[in-house]
Amino acid sequence: MTEPMLKVTDLHAFYGKSHVLRGVNLEIMPGEVIALLGRNGVGRSTTAKAIMGEVAPKGEILFKGQPIAGLESHKIARLGLGYVPEARDIFPTMTVRQNLILGVKNMRKPGKHSIDQMLDMFPNLRERADNPAGVLSGGEKQMLTMCRTLMGDPDLIIIDEPTEGLAPKIVHRIGDMIADIARTGVAILLIEQKLSIALRIAHRVYVMGHGEIVYSGTPEDFRTRDDIRAEWLEV
């Protein structure tokens, strides 16, 4: 049995006095795609932020066997953990190409992907390579954010709500893109509301409620669990 790539044990987090995460446990194996489902406000994004060092975590977080809880975010990133936040956070005044350059952690040790390869894969981005990223559409911004993170050669990417606010056709393409990234061997923790995408590409599903994991299983099993859907997901 191989070691999990990411192992989170009894993770707690607070916003002021409010206790947002109440003992989250989850595991991601190398190359695995995990969907983290749940209603708004149950702590999915906070889980991502606590793992990435943006919110102070309490509990144990092991990445490739190494404790990372409370490390500075650039150190966590340099261990091979990529993060695509919900806000997307592109650098709007810089060009698409410059955004991609900033994804490279060390210019002396370039990663698997070159900027040209990225632009070949996404003709939309190539067309706008020298335009300010701020003028891109929502879908293009999402693609750019994911490509930018890939430039840093992560072994695991946490992607938070990639399809929020996007048109259905674009949602499908973003789903394909995530599946493509997974096929290159990168593990993915996908925080998503849309079951269609999550169940199409995930190997395993976690459901969160009230700051903890309330269900874990395969997509096949999840499809049969109407009780879980009714209690924790449907509005």
Add this chain to the structure above:
Amino acid sequence: METIVFALVNGVIYGLLLFMLSSGLTLIFSMMGVLNFAHASFYMLGAFFAYTIMGATSFWLALIFAPILVGLIGAAVERYGLRRVHVNGHVAELLFTFGLAYLIEEIVKIVYGKTAVNYRVPSILDFPAVQIYGADLPAYRIFMLFVAMAMLIGLWLLLRRTRAGLIIQAALSHPHMVGHLGHNVPLIFMTVFGIGCALAGLAGVIAGNIFVTDPSMAVQMGPIVFVVVVVGGIGSLEGAFVASLLIGLLQNLAVGINASFADIFGFLGLTSASEVGSITVSSLGPVLPFLLLVLILIFRPQGLMGEREL
């Protein structure tokens, strides 16, 4: 005519000097979210360090090492002071820089005394370089212009043409995201603070010897630099540049005008014997930047080129 040409040349030189101070201040503002009240103190340190180094060696070594020394002190202030204070919020940061300004001033008084030191223009540059309309333009003024232009081009190249510059710009607007991409944001912030202080130090080195190098020079320069940053648009380098030149020219042109209110408004019956009539335009020079500040805050609170309001 010669008054105008001289006012223009001096205005541009003074404007670029202001930009040396305001560029650092505005970068540091983007990073901290508060104005650094101690910024002009680093300008003063630059002048005093240059005086000491020049006394022991030469002006040229002072020109190189005084700004570096000031930059290192700035970096240390960020690393061991501001970074710890930062977690307690903006008010604490503001008070910290306020206290620091007084601390630096008092230390300078203890070390160098309360009166001006004899920091002079190096003799090699102490001659009239060109004559304009029969009046001399000192070589040192031309030298200041060169140093300021070199600094301007260097800063522009660093920020716009290098990856390090891109990372700095991104870190100023999206620090969390830049950290998640694997860049050491605390180190970037320390570097930005250090560079900002070094630029202020450089301004002190080249200006301390034509103005006066004394412990009150920070207090005299500080307010005008704040005006530049606010008028330009807080956090905007381009705005700081435009505002620096604008204020530099405005002040020098006003000073160059000999007319009094009686000359201008004589048709209204104002005579030079009256109190209002005897006011000269040149005496308004120091008031203009602050008038501009007040007007900008009322009518264009985001400044000339800024994106956010104060």
